[in-house]
Amino acid sequence: MGIPSLFGDNIWTQLFSICSFSILIFLLYYTLSTLYNLTLHPLTPIPGPLLWRASRLPYIHSLLHGNLVIDIRTLHSHYGSILRTAPNEVSFAHEDVWHDVFSSNDGHRPLPRDPVFFKSPPGQAENLITTVDPDTSMRMRQVMGPAFTERAVARQEPVLQSYVSLMVEKMREEIRKPENVHMGARVNVVDWMNWWTFDVIGMLALGESFGCLKDTANHPWAVLIFNAIKMMALAAVTQYFPGLDSLVLKLLPASTRKMQEDHFAYAAEKIHRRLQRPESAEGDFMTVMLDPKNNPEFSKMSMPEIEATTALLLLGGSETTGTTICGILHCLVQNPQELGKLETELRTIFEKEEDITLSALQQLPFLNAVISEGLRICNPVSGGLLRIVPRGGATVCGYFLPEGTHIACNTVAMALSEENFHQCLQFQPNRYLPPHLRPSEYTNDNRNILKPWGLGARVCLGRSFGQAELRLVLARLVWNFDLQSAAGKGVNWFELKNYIVVQKEPIWVTIREREKM
Numbered sequence: 365m366g367i368p369s370l371f372g373d374n375i376w377t378q379l380f381s382i383c384s385f386s387i388l389i390f391l392l393y394y395t396l397s398t399l400y401n402l403t404l405h406p407l408t409p410i411p412g413p414l415l416w417r418a419s420r421l422p423y424i425h426s427l428l429h430g431n432l433v434i435d436i437r438t439l440h441s442h443y444g445s446i447l448r449t450a451p452n453e454v455s456f457a458h459e460d461v462w463h464d465v466f467s468s469n470d471g472h473r474p475l476p477r478d479p480v481f482f483k484s485p486p487g488q489a490e491n492l493i494t495t496v497d498p499d500t501s502m503r504m505r506q507v508m509g510p511a512f513t514e515r516a517v518a519r520q521e522p523v524l525q526s527y528v529s530l531m532v533e534k535m536r537e538e539i540r541k542p543e544n545v546h547m548g549a550r551v552n553v554v555d556w557m558n559w560w561t562f563d564v565i566g567m568l569a570l571g572e573s574f575g576c577l578k579d580t581a582n583h584p585w586a587v588l589i590f591n592a593i594k595m596m597a598l599a600a601v602t603q604y605f606p607g608l609d610s611l612v613l614k615l616l617p618a619s620t621r622k623m624q625e626d627h628f629a630y631a632a633e634k635i636h637r638r639l640q641r642p643e644s645a646e647g648d649f650m651t652v653m654l655d656p657k658n659n660p661e662f663s664k665m666s667m668p669e670i671e672a673t674t675a676l677l678l679l680g681g682s683e684t685t686g687t688t689i690c691g692i693l694h695c696l697v698q699n700p701q702e703l704g705k706l707e708t709e710l711r712t713i714f715e716k717e718e719d720i721t722l723s724a725l726q727q728l729p730f731l732n733a734v735i736s737e738g739l740r741i742c743n744p745v746s747g748g749l750l751r752i753v754p755r756g757g758a759t760v761c762g763y764f765l766p767e768g769t770h771i772a773c774n775t776v777a778m779a780l781s782e783e784n785f786h787q788c789l790q791f792q793p794n795r796y797l798p799p800h801l802r803p804s805e806y807t808n809d810n811r812n813i814l815k816p817w818g819l820g821a822r823v824c825l826g827r828s829f830g831q832a833e834l835r836l837v838l839a840r841l842v843w844n845f846d847l848q849s850a851a852g853k854g855v856n857w858f859e860l861k862n863y864i865v866v867q868k869e870p871i872w873v874t875i876r877e878r879e880k881m
Contacts, residue, residue, distance in 0.1 A: 401451040406766045412448030423450045430861030433746045440777035453770035457777035459813045464760040466820040478750040480603040489668035493676040507665040511649040517828045530577045548876035550850045561686040562586045571648040597863040631675035684744040691742025694871045695791040697849040710843045725835040733796035739816040740779045748772035784810040850874040
């Protein structure tokens with residue numbers, strides 16, 4: 365007896381009919397959904413490209429290829445400061461977004477983080493970096509806050525100075541190699557900044573260096589962290605389609621799942637090794653989290669939360685600072701005139717290297733202008749500040765947005781707009797000099813539109829450390845060495861791919877012992 369006869373002679377005809385009907389229903393749904401998105405959706409008045417307004421797919425395609433930041437900046441230049449980037453998402457490059465979305469003034473409640481991008485890794489406790497819940501964030505910030513004050517930065521200055529000294533020493537070793545004595549050493553500053561920031565965050569967070577500078581090589585865990593960043597973009601995409609995240613998790617290769625498990629297991633091992641050392645001998649971030657007065661019986665921040673937060677803090681505290689330093693160094697060597705101004709300021713004010721302290725560096729106008737301009741051009745987290753509209757909807761920049769609308773505060777589009785900054789694509793530190801030193805051509809620059817450390821209750825907790833690290837590394841490198849681009853034109857920073865953070869390409873710089881002034 366043939367198989368078809370078990371179900372009737374027309375079984376294949378029936379199956380074909382069912383499949384055809386299913387496809388027809390899908391196409392009908394997709395067509396009606398597209399028409400709704402383009403004509404009846406509450407966001408219809410907001411401008412944007414047709415395909416992006418009709419479907420989420422162009423957004424996802426751009427995100428997965430690392431081009432989302434570039435594409436949306438280009439679209440903003442065409443459609444203006446308020447842009448619809450998906451059926452239910454709006455990108456804002458308008459100054460009012462800071463008040464309407466992030467401010468808590470006038471009884472206004474800031475909009476919550478977007479859970480598509482802010483989500484704890486599977487199987488992990490809540491952490492300070494990705495938690496969506498404002499109460500959880502406030503509770504954890506109260507525990508960790510004392511580790512990030514200006515006083516805490518001052519206490520940790522010897523750590524920062526010692527690792528800059530080690531980096532300078534290792535760079536001198538490169539210069540003194542026989543093949544480099546006459547022409548200088550050609551180094552990839554991306555590697556060196558990764559090594560420095562990872563060693564420093566290891567000491568600051570756990571009281572233990574990773575030995576990257578000592579070995580002039582990446583630590584295996586650093587490689588693991590950097591490779592995991594792209595996976596975060598994939599994880600975000602799955603959140604747009606209910607149920608897809610569970611399916612993708614099951615389909616992930618075992619090696620990928622093991623990579624994530626190894627990352628958190630290694631973090632937990634480091635943390636528990638830290639617990640075995642006397643607290644009185646440490647001044648790291650763990651000290652405040654483990655302090656019974658600050659976190660009695662782990663009632664404010666549990667041990668799983670400490671482990672999860674520390675694991676992601678190592679990423680956030682190393683990758684963002686390292687990227688910014690690399691971007692600024694790239695801008696300086698591509699603009700020798702600006703580099704010369706910085707050399708003159710540093711080498712005139714500081715006769716001896718030991719005079720270069722954090723407190724002294726705060727007073728240098730051109731150094732701080734270089735850093736501000738670097739943060740404008742080389743934002744390390746250039747995907748924007750992502751929020752979601754809560755129940756009841758919200759009015760942002762004059763538009764009423766319904767519940768569930770995804771919002772991006774697009775700081776890159778703000779920074780690279782001629783409406784906000786004169787010669788916006790050029791590295792011009794003079795625009796950030798104090799008013800009495802600032803050239804008149806930058807009078808109309810809208811410097812207040814950029815808030816590189818964020819605003820409100822979720823402002824970057826580590827901004828004091830970040831500013832200190834940027835000042836110290838740049839000052840001591842430029843004071844010690846003559847720097848020159850070793851790759852001609854170099855990378856085009858504005859065209860770098862972005863998977864949540866900037867995917868850096870090698871930045872080759874020739875370093876020589878400084879000439880006497």
